[in-house]
Amino acid sequence: MAIEIDKNIFSKKYPINDYAEIWNKLSLLKFTKKTTLPNDILCFLEQGTVRKYIMESGKEINQDISVDFYFEGDIFCIKPNKEIESEFIYEPINNGILWYVSMDEVRRLFLESKLCATTQKVHLEEELRNKTIREIQLLKSSSKDIYLYLLKNKPHFIEKVPLKFLASYIGITPQALSRIRKQIS
Numbered sequence: 194m195a196i197e198i199d200k201n202i203f204s205k206k207y208p209i210n211d212y213a214e215i216w217n218k219l220s221l222l223k224f225t226k227k228t229t230l231p232n233d234i235l236c237f238l239e240q241g242t243v244r245k246y247i248m249e250s251g252k253e254i255n256q257d258i259s260v261d262f263y264f265e266g267d268i269f270c271i272k273p274n275k276e277i278e279s280e281f282i283y284e285p286i287n288n289g290i291l292w293y294v295s296m297d298e299v300r301r302l303f304l305e306s307k308l309c310a311t312t313q314k315v316h317l318e319e320e321l322r323n324k325t326i327r328e329i330q331l332l333k334s335s336s337k338d339i340y341l342y343l344l345k346n347k348p349h350f351i352e353k354v355p356l357k358f359l360a361s362y363i364g365i366t367p368q369a370l371s372r373i374r375k376q377i378s
Contacts, residue, residue, distance in 0.1 A: 196221060198292050202266045203237055206319075207312050215302060215309065219292040230271055230283045234293040238267045241289015242353050245269075246361070247280045257282075259362035262354055268316060270296065286355065336365045337373050344377075 198219060203209055209216075219237060224230070230243070245261040260281065263269050272278035302309040330339050340363060343350045350359060360370040 196290075198237065199239055202239055203268060206266055207268060207315055209312055213309070213312075214306060215294065215299075218294045218298050218302070220294065222291045222293060223289075224285045224291055225288050226285050228285055230285070230291070231293065232271055233296045234271050235296060235299045236263070236269050236271060237292040238263050238265060238269070239290040239292060240265055241291070242286040243269075243289075243291075244284050244286050244354075244358055246282050246284065246358075248282065257361060258364075259354075259358045262286075262350060262358075262362070264349055264353060272296075286353075286358070331364065336363050336369065337376070339363045340370070340373050341377065 198216065198221075200209070200216065222228070222230075224241065230236075236243075243263040244259055245263070246257045246259045249256045249258055271283050272281075299309075303313055330342065334342070343359075343363075350362075354362070356370055357367045360367045363370065365373075
């Protein structure tokens with residue numbers, strides 16, 4: 194029995210209808226924590242959680258820094274190895290289902306389809322808004338304030354992301370995050 198993508202998960206966030214050509218171009222990837230995700234693809238995450246992080250080296254030990262997380266219904270790109278993009282590592286946190294299409298195919302669809310262009314615009318506006326909020330938080334907010342923001346506005350981060358990755362995302366140690374959690378409970 195062939196598995197079909199659950200289009201409703203993505204249509205809630207993005208203006209993609211049932212007749213969009215993109216649905217016919219997607220390939221299935223069932224992943225585990227050990228799966229290495231391919232490069233230069235557009236991803237539709239149907240189930241599971243994926244972490245985007247960078248490795249910080251040069252200290253006595255290498256340390257990873259969580260940059261972002263992707264959850265059910267998210268659409269994101271894994272870019273090819275070019276300058277900044279080569280710094281990012283995409284790693285499944287748990288088992289899940291991801292549908293993907295090559296970025297070459299996506300570029301072709303953007304040129305040919307107004308719907309794809311509109312979806313791209315909505316996606317990029319949302320990404321820019323989220324990155325701007327994140328940048329302002331990192332510049333102006335305390336670790337406790339960032340955690341409280343996540344608790345109120347992104348509870349799925351608290352529910353689905355292991356504490357060590359969440360601490361890294363906030364920019365603190367797991368022990369400091371534990372202290373913050375104790376203070377507010």
